[in-house]
Amino acid sequence: MRCPYCAGEDTQVKDSRPTEDNTAIRRRRVCNTCAGRFTTFERVQLRELFVVKRSGRRVPFDREKLARSVETAVRKRPVEPERIERMISGIVRQLESSGESDVTAETIGNHVMEGLKGIDDVAYVRFASVYKNFREAKDFEALLDELSVPHDSRPDDL
Incomplete structure (x- = not known):
């Protein structure tokens, strides 16, 4: 392992x-x-x-990039x-066990939003605002309206 x-x-x-x-082994290392x-x-x-990015570009999945975006939220x-x-490990497990090597950025974003919705509403809104590229206050209002509706009474298409 190369010293950072x-x-x-x-x-x-x-x-x-x-x-x-x-789910992982943590190793403490020292550089000689x-x-x-x-x-x-x-x-x-x-x-x-x-x-697979929205532009069609294909890049290797980076677990650390996923973790950084969630940590920002x-x-x-x-x-x-x-x-x-645990949420990140669960998302990675879902992606790996899907049987597909190519995963869309949208799929990953949806998994993250679903995970954050169950953890913290503010983090969910923060992530959604960047992921969905909010431009106006009404974008936030629509998302907050969705959060305020009890889950059982939401339409199936939400």
């Missing part, structure tokens, strides 16, 4: 343990060149995924990091 500080290739694992939800310490995570990958909200990690 000095790019040295001589690193050593000092500690390994499973994450709380047992600069003595820098850093953490890596090892996860199961069922298949290599590619994201939940920033300064009272949401436990473990809950977010």
Whole structure:
């Protein structure tokens, strides 16, 4: 594993343990060149995924990019990091087990919105405003109206 500080290739694992939800192995490493310490995570990958962007461009799926966008939405909200990690792991598992190597950005965005809706309404609105490219206040109003309708009485097309 290359050191993120000095790019040295001589690193050593000092500690390994499973994450709380047992979906990854957390490894503490030390660089033998600069003595820098850093953490890596090892996860199961069922298949290599590619994201098909709205432009048609196809790029490798990046779990960390997904995590960053979710973390931006939940920033300064009272949401436990473990809950977010479970949501992200669940989304990745769904995508990998779908049987498809190509996944649309829209599919990923919909999974994230569904997950955030069950975790934190403010994070859901933040993510939706960027994902759906809100331009006006009425865009927010429509989304907030949807949130205020009890789930059982929503039409099936929502």
